[in-house]
Amino acid sequence: MIMALDQAxxxxxxxxxxxxxxxxxxxxxxxALFGADMSAPGMLHAAILRSPxxxxxxxxxxxxxxxxxxxxxxxxxxxxxxxxxxxxNQDTLDNCMARGVALYDxxxxxxxxxxxxxxxxxxxxxxxxxxxxxPFVMDVDAxxxxxxxxxxxxxxxxxxxxxxxxxxxxxxxxxxxxxxAGFAKADRIIERSFKTAATHQGYIEPHACLATIGADxxxxxxxxxxxxxxxxDFCAAFIGMxxxxxxxxxxxxxxxxxxxxxxxxxxxxxxxxxxSGRPVKLTMSREEVFRATGPTVSxxxxxxxxxxxxxxxxxxxxxxxYQGGAFPNETMMLGAMTAFAAYDLxxxxxxGWNALTNRPKQASYRAPGAPMAIYTVEAxxxxxxxxxxxxxxAVRLKNAARKGTKASYGxxxxxxxxxxxxxxxxxxxxxSAPLGPNQGRGVAxxxxxxxxxxxxxxxxxxxxxxxxxxxxxxxxxxxxASISMMAAEELGIPYDKVRTIVGDTNAIGFSDxxxxxxxxxxxxxxxxxxxxxxxxxxxxxxxxxxxxDADAVIWEDGAAKPSGHNAGEFPxxxxxxxxxxxxxxxxxxxxxxxxxxxGAGVSxxxxxxxxxxxxxxxxxxxxxxxxxxxxxxAINPDxxxxxMQGGAVQGIGWALNEEYIYGDDGRLQxxxxxxxxxxxxxxxxxxxxxxxxxxxxxxxxxxxxxxETGIVPPLAAVANGVSxxxxxxxxxxxxxxxxxxxxxxxxx
Amino acid sequence: MxxxxxxxxxxxxxxxxLCEPDESLLDVLRNHVGLTGAKEGCSTGDCGxxxxxxxxxxxxxxxxxxxxxxxxxxxxxxxxADGDALHPLQxxxxxxxxxxxxxxxxxxxxxxxxxxxxxxxPSEVEVRYWLAGNLCRCTGxxxxxxxxxxxxxxxxxx
Numbered sequence: 001m002i003m004a005l006d007q008a009x010x011x012x013x014x015x016x017x018x019x020x021x022x023x024x025x026x027x028x029x030x031x032a033l034f035g036a037d038m039s040a041p042g043m044l045h046a047a048i049l050r051s052p053x054x055x056x057x058x059x060x061x062x063x064x065x066x067x068x069x070x071x072x073x074x075x076x077x078x079x080x081x082x083x084x085x086x087x088x089n090q091d092t093l094d095n096c097m098a099r100g101v102a103l104y105d106x107x108x109x110x111x112x113x114x115x116x117x118x119x120x121x122x123x124x125x126x127x128x129x130x131x132x133x134x135p136f137v138m139d140v141d142a143x144x145x146x147x148x149x150x151x152x153x154x155x156x157x158x159x160x161x162x163x164x165x166x167x168x169x170x171x172x173x174x175x176x177x178x179x180x181a182g183f184a185k186a187d188r189i190i191e192r193s194f195k196t197a198a199t200h201q202g203y204i205e206p207h208a209c210l211a212t213i214g215a216d217x218x219x220x221x222x223x224x225x226x227x228x229x230x231x232x233d234f235c236a237a238f239i240g241m242x243x244x245x246x247x248x249x250x251x252x253x254x255x256x257x258x259x260x261x262x263x264x265x266x267x268x269x270x271x272x273x274x275x276s277g278r279p280v281k282l283t284m285s286r287e288e289v290f291r292a293t294g295p296t297v298s299x300x301x302x303x304x305x306x307x308x309x310x311x312x313x314x315x316x317x318x319x320x321x322y323q324g325g326a327f328p329n330e331t332m333m334l335g336a337m338t339a340f341a342a343y344d345l346x347x348x349x350x351x352g353w354n355a356l357t358n359r360p361k362q363a364s365y366r367a368p369g370a371p372m373a374i375y376t377v378e379a380x381x382x383x384x385x386x387x388x389x390x391x392x393x394a395v396r397l398k399n400a401a402r403k404g405t406k407a408s409y410g411x412x413x414x415x416x417x418x419x420x421x422x423x424x425x426x427x428x429x430x431x432s433a434p435l436g437p438n439q440g441r442g443v444a445x446x447x448x449x450x451x452x453x454x455x456x457x458x459x460x461x462x463x464x465x466x467x468x469x470x471x472x473x474x475x476x477x478x479x480x481a482s483i484s485m486m487a488a489e490e491l492g493i494p495y496d497k498v499r500t501i502v503g504d505t506n507a508i509g510f511s512d513x514x515x516x517x518x519x520x521x522x523x524x525x526x527x528x529x530x531x532x533x534x535x536x537x538x539x540x541x542x543x544x545x546x547x548x549d550a551d552a553v554i555w556e557d558g559a560a561k562p563s564g565h566n567a568g569e570f571p572x573x574x575x576x577x578x579x580x581x582x583x584x585x586x587x588x589x590x591x592x593x594x595x596x597x598x599g600a601g602v603s604x605x606x607x608x609x610x611x612x613x614x615x616x617x618x619x620x621x622x623x624x625x626x627x628x629x630x631x632x633x634a635i636n637p638d639x640x641x642x643x644m645q646g647g648a649v650q651g652i653g654w655a656l657n658e659e660y661i662y663g664d665d666g667r668l669q670x671x672x673x674x675x676x677x678x679x680x681x682x683x684x685x686x687x688x689x690x691x692x693x694x695x696x697x698x699x700x701x702x703x704x705x706x707x708e709t710g711i712v713p714p715l716a717a718v719a720n721g722v723s724x725x726x727x728x729x730x731x732x733x734x735x736x737x738x739x740x741x742x743x744x745x746x747x748x
Numbered sequence: 749m750x751x752x753x754x755x756x757x758x759x760x761x762x763x764x765x766l767c768e769p770d771e772s773l774l775d776v777l778r779n780h781v782g783l784t785g786a787k788e789g790c791s792t793g794d795c796g797x798x799x800x801x802x803x804x805x806x807x808x809x810x811x812x813x814x815x816x817x818x819x820x821x822x823x824x825x826x827x828x829a830d831g832d833a834l835h836p837l838q839x840x841x842x843x844x845x846x847x848x849x850x851x852x853x854x855x856x857x858x859x860x861x862x863x864x865x866x867x868x869x870p871s872e873v874e875v876r877y878w879l880a881g882n883l884c885r886c887t888g889x890x891x892x893x894x895x896x897x898x899x900x901x902x903x904x905x906x
Contacts, residue, residue, distance in 0.1 A: 018845070020842060020843055021842075021845070023850070024842040024847070024850075025834070025842065027842075027847055027850030027853050028825075028834065028838040028841055028842050028847070028850075028853055028854075028857060029785070029825065029826070029828070029829050029834075029838065030783070030784070030785020030786075030824065030825035030826045030828075030854050031785070031826075032850055033784070034787065034851060036778075036784075036787075036788065037778075037784040118768070201885075202885045203849070203851075203885055204787070204789040204795055204797055204849075204851045204852050204883055204884070204885055205787070205789065205849070205851040206788070206789070252849075252850065252851075253849060254787070254789075254849050254850070254851025254852075255848075255849040255851060255885050255886055256849075257885070283788075285791065286789065286790040286791065286792065286794075286795075476848070476849060477848035477849065477886060478845070478848060638844075638845035638891075639845055639848070641845075641891075642845055642848055642886070642887055642888075642891060643848075645887060645888035645890045645891070646848065646885070646886045646887050646888045647888075648888060649887075649888030649889070650885070650888075672790065672792055672794060673789075673790050673792070673794035673795050673883060674792065674794045678883060678885060679888075679889075680879075680880040680881075680883065680889075681875070681876040681877075681879040681880050681882070681884075681889040681892070681893065682873075682876040682877045682879075682880040683880075684876070684888065684889055684890075686890050686893070686894075687888045687890045
């Protein structure tokens with residue numbers, strides 16, 4: 001279903017203003033309740049035993065001594081969960097609790113519930129696990145070799161070339177045109193190989209939940225998640241109960257960035273709650289978060305691009321090899337789809353591979369697959385521009401995808417904002433500002449698809465003229481404000497008359513996970529539809545009061561008005577006036593909508609960055625940063641800017657500092673914020689933003705998702721800036737000081 | 749190991765609790781006193797989400813023992829607003845959209861308040877270095893820094 005842009009809608013009253021978020025006061029006063037903030041009477045505390053080995057067969061788990069410790073109430077292992085039918089579900093469950101084989105350092109092996117956290121920790125030491133240590137593989141290129149240690153011996157994966165190595169789990173190809181002819185037309189061809197490290201989403205709130213299962217078999221779960229229906233469906237399947245018997249409530253969520261779009265601890269807490277008959281609280285430490293959740297894929301990519309002397313790209317090729325840990329995933333497909341998405345190319349081919357390694361199962365991270373793919377393409381285009389002495393923005397404009405372009409991944413683009421975004425960057429004062437010694441300016445484009453999907457909204461008109469909106473998507477960055485704004489806009493009432501809450505899984509129908517930059521788009525769309533449904537009823541009630549035909553009533557400025565030959569015959573009735581007498585005119589008034597939506601509208605961004613590289617230390621300082629991004633229609637510009645700024649800074653961290661570092665023993669060496677260094681306030685300048693609004697034809701107000709595109713360009717933008725500032729180009733991320741210093745020394 | 753009896757002041761109220769000798773002030777606040785505004789992001793003093801003040805000094809409550817609070821004065825995020833009236837920092841963080849998920853917000857507020865008590869007129873660079881111990885993964889810090897500078901200006905009457 002695509003809901004068309006309402007061309008007539010121009011005079012927004014609420015939308016487009018910088019509204020204060022409804023959950024804000026709770027969050028600045030400490031009242032907001034996050035995952036770890038909930039307790040229950042009689043609650044037990046759980047702890048998880050994790051494998052110290054990157055790859056080991058679990059021969060035996062002896063729980064006798066642990067269970068004998070006073071205060072220990074339950075122990076669970078893989079044997080306490082239901083076998084799953086589909087591979088996707090079984091992999092997700094096996095990642096929550098190792099079944100027979102521990103596949104990475106930190107993989108959960110058993111869990112304990114006890115009367116205090118201290119006893120639970122002590123009991124972990126009493127669990128006796130007998131391991132048979134197995135050979136392991138950590139690097140994607142090593143994992144793709146035929147003689148690499150095998151993770152899931154004998155398992156068959158679909159759609160693979162016949163001669164694929166045993167750890168290759170996924171393969172894909174995209175593109176069109178004659179590649180040989182394309183490269184034959186080029187005046188200059190550059191071919192390069194790149195590597196990017198695995199990075200973690202780095203949300204500040206560790207995973208936490210509170211699970212209860214009563215004697216009647218009914219469960220309640222409180223958890224910090226990006227999608228409580230997803231949690232319900234996984235958990236119900238894993239512990240073998242019907243979905244209706246498990247109610248999941250999403251807490252306030254302390255960041256996710258894709259990392260909370262799956263389950264880790266929730267099934268374990270429920271299994272312990274069922275076994276012990278007591279509420280069970282389970283929280284992860286930061287070390288557990290790093291070792292056993294998240295990270296994004298690491299990558300190894302070959303790129304080849306041909307260009308004419310005047311800057312027209314004639315052909316683009318990329319071979320992308322990703323590892324996403326111990327279980328299959330399709331992130332490489334998103335990389336292969338997005339790599340060249342910004343360009344209008346006659347000949348383009350991308351090939352994606354995923355190989356299994358003894359690392360934690362990758363989780364989505366903001367535009368999963370795209371930052372590392374687009375980094376490689378944007379870096380090679382930049383190198384071509386440097387060699388041919390061409391302006392990097394002019395070359396991008398010359399090759400930019402626009403309406404009617406056949407995208408590198410298949411579809412033909414509708415209205416898109418890349419050209420407008422590039423032009424805005426070109427004429428911005430940042431682009432022509434002078435640079436000093438050891439400084440460089442980097443440019444890069446970014447792209448993300450954005451998603452629509454399923455969402456349920458219910459909108460109730462209260463008898464005092466206020467409005468209650470209930471929706472099913474955890475609010476991860478201010479979406480309750482945007483949704484209240486769209487309801488107020490449609491109904492013609494003030495913003496503060498609407499209260500939007502995120503309902504639990506029993507309060508409202510199914511909604512997909514808060515991901516894909518989809519919430520303001522699709523929940524907003526469903527809210528607009530629900531409001532229009534309520535307006536229809538409000539008009540019918542007014543018609544009934546006036547004794548005229550319902551078709552002769554229109555809704556304008558928050559009130560029903562007689563129209564046509566009845567126009568002016570009765571004074572308008574406001575929403576509050578109709579609501580007050582609803583019990584006499586037919587009962588409660590509400591609207592609802594259940595969306596299943598395409599038409600999310602792709603989003604492009606362009607980033608400009610000035611960097612300075614210290615030739616003595618190799619350290620890079622970000623001097624100035626400007627983000628240009630197409631938001632379609634910015635409902636609440638403050639929070640659109642916030643997404644653009646936050647995405648840019650995560651990308652800066654990825655480019656310069658962040659990486660998973662494993663020792664020769666296959667153990668993670670930096671599972672903490674001291675050694676896994678995310679950007680801090682003193683690393684950064686202000687992040688300037690320019691919002692472009694090229695309306696999305698698939699949304700009544702023109703909204704496009706804005707959450708993910710912002711993390712895509714920084715990797716290449718920073719790399720391109722560093723290459724100018726240091727006079728040497730690096731082909732591996734992160735560009736940490738020792739790596740830059742080595743590159744500078746090597747170039748001498 | 750017997751528990752330790754502690755008498756202390758939290759947000760101006762006299763409070764007594766029993767804690768284990770090795771229990772952190774953060775765990776005491778969250779699990780015994782019922783104040784969950786200070787958050788645990790790392791428990792190693794790297795993220796600042798658990799920031800409180802102890803006799804006016806900014807500390808990570810995960811690195812302080814509950815027993816150390818004997819006879820001291822603790823201020824947490826719950827003590828920052830004056831009834832319904834938000835502290836200027838709270839108001840500027842809220843109105844300046846300087847939070848997205850909000851998990852780091854209590855720590856940022858406590859740290860920023862401690863800064864402005866020492867230095868009512870900090871430069872942008874001084875705010876950035878003072879808050880370098882408070883990790884925020886959502887905002888890129890831009891709106892946080894602006895909110896702190898704006899609150900400082902308002903509090904100075906500028």
